[in-house]
Amino acid sequence: MKMLVIFEKSERLRHIGHLDLMRAMQRALRRSGLPIAFSQGFNPHVLLNFAAPLSVGMPGKREIMEVPLSKGVCEGDFKKMLSAALPKDLPCIAVRSVDDRHPAPMASLTAATYSVQFESLPENFSETLHRFMAQTEIPAIRKTKTGMKPCDIRPMIHETLLEGNTLYMTLSLCEKATCKPDLFLQSLFEFAGQERPAALITRLQLLGGEAPGFMPLEML
Amino acid sequence: MNFCKGVNRLNKQELMQLEKLLEQVQKPARYIGGEMNAVEKDWDKAEATFAFCFPDTYDIAMSHLGMKILYHLINEREDALCERICMPAADMADLMREKNVPLFSLESRHALNHFDIVGFTLQYEMSFTNILEMLDLGRIPVYAKDRQDIFPIIVAGGPCAFNPEPLAPFIDAFMIGDGEEVMHELIDVIRDGKKQGLSKMDILRTLAKVEGVYVPVLYDAAYNEDGTLSSFTPNDTAAPAVVKKRVVKDLSAASYPTSIPVPYTEIVHDRMVLEIMRGCTRGCRFCQAGMLYRPVRERSMDRLLELADALQKSTGYEEMSLSSLSSGDFTCLPQLISELMNRYKEKRVSVSLPSMRIDNIVKQSLEETQKVKKSGLTLAPEAGTQRLRDVINKGVTEEDLIRAVTDAFESGWSSVKLYFMMGLPTETDEDLQGIGDLARKVVRAYYAMPKEKWAKGVMVTCSASVFVPKPFTPFQWAAQDTIETVHEKQAALRQYLKQKCVNFKWHESHLSMLEACIARGDRRIGDVIYTAWKLGCRLDGWNEHFKYEKWLEAFEKCHLDPAFYAYRERPYEELLPWQFIDAGVSQEYLKKENEKAKAAAITPDCRHGCNGCGLQKWHVCDFVENPPLKGKPHRAEVFD
Incomplete structure (x- = not known):
């Protein structure tokens, strides 16, 4: 199961690069306690895919990332748990659960x-x-x-x-x-x-x- | 006293300018704040506002544990708030000056001069010009004498505050020793003084009565004709003749952050830090931290596990680093590591262990910590021969080193870093050759393993820094090697380390010379720092910004000689600029240790019996009451 997450990258954070944003999201997911999935290997990292990187300097109102999950979670719980783990300048706007065969947003x-x-x-x-x-x-x-x-x-x-x-x-x-x-x-x-x-x-x-x-x- | 009231953040015009600057500078993410766990409190409700200033750039500041401890501690108070301010990089500093944007806090973008208290942490002598640069960018007159009755009160603390004199002309009050308790008392005094409308002088006089606080304006220094200090005395009844360092007795009960700001942009040490212990009993004679942070205090396992859980939940960090001056000496280290590894295996959190001594790297710890992620291995033999290691009381042997690297190689490491110092007292060419020999033996230890264990081959990086004598160490009287000698030694060392699989890194000797001048400087050095800053020096710790010639020019303009401070061996009778501070460790003990160094005689770890360093008079040291383990020489424990 995967969750599509619609989030905002606010104006304050517009200077954050794509990799930094990705790391921030990975850490937020780690804080959330959600059943996230990890990559294999020596340096396991949280799996997630962004629909499209945002340029440095550009805020995004409705950005999208896809988060693969190791266990099923309902949309309401997911949104609540992720929101609690996100900094205020990176709010989660909505989520939608899709099955694993759903094409990647990208x-x-x-x-x-x-x-x-x-x-x-x-x-x-x-x-x-x-x-x-x-x-x-x-x-x-x-x-x-x-x-x-x-x-x-x-x-x-x-x-x-x-x-x-x-x-x-x-x-x-x-x-x-x-x-x-x-x-x-x-x-x-x-x-x-x-x-x-x-x-x-x-x-x-x-x-x-x-x-x-x-x-x-x-x-x- | 003229505290700014009701002033708001940067005005609209300044904020708009700032937005434009951020588009022009390198790494703008260093200036935006808004990180997870950053604390943004209501300015209207704060009775005392504290700007925690780190005199280096964000990526270094945010790697510093002390800032996180005090940031959390102040923000825990209902009546106070603490915000972070870092030194901007050169491009940003120039643009801010040009476009009239004052230095501002990361949290609420208040200008530096809007705070009640501005506090600097003094981690490194070569960051002192940054303090002046930050005050100036924050529109605060840099000299304390030019701030007679004006806002904010400028305070400073940290290891370099143990010789506060070079910064005495700029700082209103220093906090000496552990900050956890004295910080509260300092804030209370300033908060009350502000409420009562006291004059700045009255507030400073009250501060001087707080144990561990040094208010430089209340003391006078006089000099002999030869330039040495002739007297140093209080000029006010409020000021004690001796300033005693503060010691937090119970580390488990002390405040420790359960959440820390998680930066967006990459910083030097991007991980959560668990301070397992403060202080070190080993007594290495060059090590200032080892003397300043005495006595040794361990945090309890329960407290550490509680803190680890809270930090892991609040930060989401993927790495946890156990911090102390000598983590291998922590009583329950193996238990702590395996418990942490167990708890966080599922969460893919790795545990790293910097500051391990060669003689107690346990193979098990190495293997445990790399189950999740393999990190680099750095060992510090410090000197090339046993004689010189005995001089500095490092207490490790070649056998320790070879055994440690062999363990590491067998556990899968294939690159190690070895730290050395050059220019240590009594050093000869033989000691430098010894560094080359050690490197060779380490490489040989790798190839002594069965062939199937060889990975890509081994890489040994030898790094040699230039020894800088520091206050409150047995070498505080020692002369530093001249730059010419250092250059000769570096050239020799380059030859000795021209070996296969060995890499040599050395340090800028000019920087180390200035570090020595400032570290053991007196009040007059303050004018040198000011002059150097006026000549354009800042970010001196950064190679690309370090301007040696300008520093020499500054010395000349102030009619002072760097050789007087760096290259001169001081007689025991000389009054030292930092002697009015009681750091716990007595001057007599330091003299005794210096004499033992000259005879290459070692002093055992005081966990096995009190060596009488001076701390015993405060009854803060757990090891004093412990019966000494008689007949157990220092080095024997290494072979156990």
Whole structure:
């Protein structure tokens, strides 16, 4: 049996790296007294899988990890016990138990929604964004495992919405096609010919399924 | 007295600046706090607020047990709160100064100068410039004389407080000895003084009456023409002529943390620590801790198991380290280890044992502790020949070492670290050659095993630090080797250790020389520290930041000679700057031990009978009443 855990990495902890976050979660699970599973070998560690690592500097509102269990636990008990063991800046929002054959969250992940809170925005930014999104092709250089590769990021940008100084967007996030928010913003402000203002980027939600029918990943 | 009231955390602008700084610096996770078990208390309800300052970076600070003990102890009080403040790394310190962000606490981000009490722990002489840097970043004037009636009261404690004089110009009050009890009394006095609106001087005068507290402004030092101390006397009736160190009598009853902050980012020692014992009876003559932390006090098994359970539950750590100066001397060590291993096998918690002496590494302990996880093995013969080991009263033999490494190799270890010191009193080239010989014999011990037990091959790392004479040791009068001599010896040692499977690491001799100057320094050294800091010295313990030339310049500007402090053998008649402190161990005993060292005569472990070190006068030592085991020489126990 496995438990899907939806948790928040709060703003205070945004500078924590992925490995540090993983260690923090492993220790929380050890504190919780839950029937967790360990890896084999000389340095056994708590088994868990994250849906997608968060970049250093980025908070996450609904992050997902999968925790294999050695014994069955009901969702209510699990949430209660884990919550008691988590620091306040890393709260557990919800849990869902799934059976062992349930695909790993990382395998079902296709996209994510982000918010970008700008300190300030240039005038007519809304119109710039509109023109940017009206393009049929957006050439960019994407960093991949095999090096820097030119590609078209337009198909990886699914939705944008501007509310005041905050930009919301849904971007592809899977092994084959990932458009990081940073790359999106870089292309956008290059297109606008403007300097990119300081901003806090937050990952709001991890998604599965296909556009336009994206679903929250934890519901798949 | 002008205590800041109702001041809140960093203001909005400072906080926004801080967020920006965190995006620019290396390892920003060192500055965020919010760890599991970090204590965030209500400032409005605290009658005394204490900033626990560690004068080094977060990753070192968070590895320190003393901070965890006192942090927990203060936060247990309903009327007080304690928050942590660490030395920022150089990049962060520079940016904070540039962008006007004051040094702040990890918990609530209050600026340093908002606290009632600022307490530094003094673990290492070469962190002293960091204290000035932290005060300055915290917007507090560094010299005590410039803080006549202003907030906070700056206090300090820890092993280096046993010679407080180099920091006397900056610190308002020192706590000498174990902190557990005196900390409460100090907080009470300051809390009450604050309530009653007393002047800072009145608070300090009250503090001076607390046993174990030294208030430097209440004492005057005078010097002879040759630079030595001529007199050191109180200038106020509140100040005692002799400051007695504090001793916690019953360690089992003493406060100990049941939960400790668990850092997010990796630190030097990222594990829970169980202090099983305080003090050491071995009497190694170079070892300051061995003299300062006397008498030996063990925590009871019941208390240790209770603490271990609580710590394991509250931290989720995967490693537990048993801490003391000489863990093998703990009476119930085998029972404790097997009980801990039993309890935590299921939970995959490993138990590690640093500070084991070569002569009591029990094979069983080695095997037990590596059932879950294999950790590195470090042994400290300290010197290369039996003669020199007798001089320093190390009390281990070559046979001990070879037996210990053979046991370790047979249990599956294939790399060992050997710690040595160079520049010990009476050292000759023969002693350095002895280090080379020992390394060779250790390698040979590995290949003496049957072939099928050889793993990838053996690696012996020999590390040689430069001996620094310390106060309250029998070598407190000794001269340190000059830098030139050290360099010659290092070159020789490099030759002797040019061997297969042997690796040699040596220490920065310039740093050790300055460490010696400060360790046995007087009040005037304070100005050198200040001048060095003004010249840009900070984080001196970090190779990349250490600026030797600037330190020499500072000495010159203050018209002081490092050789006077480091290279001079002091006569017994000389008044030592730390002599007004009663550390329990008497000066007579130290003299006697120094004379025995010159004759390479050993002094047995006082568990087998009191050697009369001086502690007996306080009736705090369990071993005094024990009948001495007559006719049992020190080394014999090793062969038992």
